[in-house]
Amino acid sequence: MKRIVIADDSATARMVIRRCLEIIGLGDAGMVEVPNGREALARLKEAPTDLLVTDLNMPIMDGETLLKWVKGSPKLTDVPVVVITSAGNPAKEALLSDLGAFAVLDKPISPATLLKKLEPLMQ
Amino acid sequence: MSQNFDELVRHSIAVTLENMAFMEVLPQSEETETDAEDNMSARLLILDPLQAEMVLTLPVRLLTNIIDVVHAFPEDDVVEQIRSDMLGELLNTVAGRLLNDFLPGNQAYRLGLPEVTLEQPTVCEGPSRTWEYDVEGEPLALTIVGTGFFPEDGEPA
Numbered sequence: 001m002k003r004i005v006i007a008d009d010s011a012t013a014r015m016v017i018r019r020c021l022e023i024i025g026l027g028d029a030g031m032v033e034v035p036n037g038r039e040a041l042a043r044l045k046e047a048p049t050d051l052l053v054t055d056l057n058m059p060i061m062d063g064e065t066l067l068k069w070v071k072g073s074p075k076l077t078d079v080p081v082v083v084i085t086s087a088g089n090p091a092k093e094a095l096l097s098d099l100g101a102f103a104v105l106d107k108p109i110s111p112a113t114l115l116k117k118l119e120p121l122m123q
Numbered sequence: 124m125s126q127n128f129d130e131l132v133r134h135s136i137a138v139t140l141e142n143m144a145f146m147e148v149l150p151q152s153e154e155t156e157t158d159a160e161d162n163m164s165a166r167l168l169i170l171d172p173l174q175a176e177m178v179l180t181l182p183v184r185l186l187t188n189i190i191d192v193v194h195a196f197p198e199d200d201v202v203e204q205i206r207s208d209m210l211g212e213l214l215n216t217v218a219g220r221l222l223n224d225f226l227p228g229n230q231a232y233r234l235g236l237p238e239v240t241l242e243q244p245t246v247c248e249g250p251s252r253t254w255e256y257d258v259e260g261e262p263l264a265l266t267i268v269g270t271g272f273f274p275e276d277g278e279p280a
Binding site: 012110 | 190
């Protein structure tokens, strides 16, 4: 993977995600960190992106809305989206999957859980 | 008090700190006492499907240690800037973990935004309980307030 966009309003959460990505072998990817969905969309349009990792609850544009925008855009629809949230449950996970999320993970994430979900994309 | 709920609380904190900062959560011992003035707290409202408030309190020293691990020893001025963010994210994650384990499988929930303070925050009135732990020799306390978790008799719903 060459470019990964990480969207979370918490700098701490973004750092945890970044470190997990580095630990599972994606440290060479260019990582772009943004605090909300609207900025994520802007950065996704700047350059081809291999993965979007997003929080669900964010100001300005939340993760669910971001996911809808990405999957509704012909230019971005192929970008795999991983949603990481502290407010997940099976019903929400099913909804996000229906909307096109590649994976939904509960916080706190660990390198092991992230690797398990991302392995198909890394091969 | 339900031992199961105690375990859910402990598990939510342990998983959060182990995954985020590789830190072990132990039962509190007498050696982990600290001055209240060294503490920082964050509070968070649970809005739906039950109403309650959670308060996480820990010494600035421990918070700084967690930041050092997560952010790989940032400069001191950066540490000061991200203390609130770190504490809020810790509480947010603990709350989400606890509600995921406590509520029936398909039940959605809604959280407020964490508020961080250097003083012991004023919280909602109602039945409450506090759980205290030892993390790397420092105390960490989680208080839950409200009838959402403790309806009538102080026992978890």
